[in-house]
Amino acid sequence: MSSRAHAWVAHLREGGTTPWLAFAGSLTEGAEPASRSLPGAQQLELLRRINVALESSAQTRGDHHRERTRLADRVLAAPAAGRGKADLPLVGLDGTTGFGPRAVDPEHVGAHELLRVASVLLADDLVGLGPDPVRSSWARPWRRRFRLVGDPVTASALREHLLAQGRPEGGPRPFLVAVGGPLDELLARTWTQRCFETGTKPFAEWLRFWRERDQLPARTDLVASVRRWNARRPFVRIVTDADRLPRQLGVRHLPEVRVPGADQAELARRIAAVVGLKVPRAERPGLLRTLQQRMPSSGAAPVAVPAREQEWVAASADRMGRNIARAGYPVVGDLADLAPRASTSSAVDDQQVLDLAIRMVVDPTWRTTAGQAKGVER
Incomplete structure (x- = not known):
């Protein structure tokens, strides 16, 4: 035998x-x-x-x-x-x-056990690939200075786009733009972005952690995000209307931001746990940013807050709206837009995650440098 x-x-x-x-x-x-x-x-x-x-x-x-x-x-x-x-x-x-x-x-x-092996293979591939260079261009000092906080997926993507256009974040007296939206979507996007930065707990455990404390994560709480930078009230904008965001940043148009699917975020979370054992902590965000940019899409919907958490999310959205109004920060849009949309929950299915992992193991194109990173523009 x-x-x-x-x-x-x-x-x-x-x-x-x-x-x-x-x-x-x-x-x-x-x-x-x-x-x-x-x-x-x-x-x-x-x-x-x-x-x-x-x-x-x-x-x-x-x-x-x-x-x-x-x-x-x-x-x-x-x-x-x-x-x-x-x-x-x-x-x-x-x-x-x-x-x-x-x-x-x-x-x-089970798919969970197979993913434990596949995540090691993909983490080794990612470490061997190394981080992509960050694209940038000559700074345009006459443009409006800004700092982005709030929705982490949107803020991260737009920050990189504007840097490549010669619009670095920060500078003297920048406008602090807090990107808001339905709170259930902000929570889901905060967890998703953490998967592509340092890794985190599974989504259900992560939500339960914050609900049991009746608190919001730092980047989801718009008031806390503003106060963290000690921004003066005239230089603050709470933006809940995405169509009006370009004007607040001093540009005509912004690219559409793609939100990773639930399977992409879960696979990244597993890979991040392995990458954290292979490289120093400071190198992890650069590698996982590269993974986020290169990971193929399966067309799966982004993760969504389950129905059992919606009551807590609605109460938290109402409280955050009152805090914004009490602080007197200018709002571009309507505070009612912070209310959760109660979208259909999309559970993270291990088989879908495994299918994506096998696709990445089999197809080497995501690891090739041609057409992926255009280097640093100077």
Whole structure:
């Protein structure tokens, strides 16, 4: 039976896709296994699914054989990151005991366990790629000075866009522009952006953390964001109408900001946890910013606040609106726009996240430099 298991490993290394229980081969007489120990069921099943994805792509040509074998060896040697089970043995092997993890059929290993291995592969790819250079241009000192706070996804994207146009943030007496919107969307976007910066807890746990304290995260609380910069009232704008945001920044048009899907944010969260173990803390945001810019989209909807949290979100939005009115900050739009929209909750599905991870492992285009970063414009 051990010979059959080693033969299945060899079958997978050669691009095979036959499931374990359907595999009937064995090592040829005199052949030596690639390794004395067997990889875990997580690594083996992930490799089999990667082979299935490769089989349906153009990368099954002969000139990709060496790269495919190298990828297979990386998958089989990769550890499983984070909390979960140890490497699982294959069901049906002789000599198994009642101690240690229970033997499993690899086809029945959950997506969560496979993601623990896939996130290690993608984190290694990201660290090897390095951060993209930040695009910038000569500063235009005659333009309106600004500082962006509030909605982290929008603020981060527009900050980079304006920097590339010669509009760096800050300067003497800048207008502090706080980007607002429905509070449930601000909360979801705050969690999403944290996934692409330092990593964080799963969305449900993160929401519960703030709800139990009846507080809002720093970048979601617009009043706290303004006070953090000690901005004077005449130089503050609370913007809840996105169509009027360009004028507050002194430009005619702004690009549309793409909000990452729930599967993208969850995969980034898992990758961030591994990247944090491989590079110093100061280097993590640059790498994850590169991941955010390069990660392919699956078309999944952004994460949304579940219905059970909407009552707390509505009360928090009402309180934040009263605090803004009491502070007397100018509002561009309507404070009623802070009320949650109660959009349909989009749960983060592990299988969708795994599909995206396998797509990124199989398709190397997101790791290529051509057409991704145009360098620093001077």
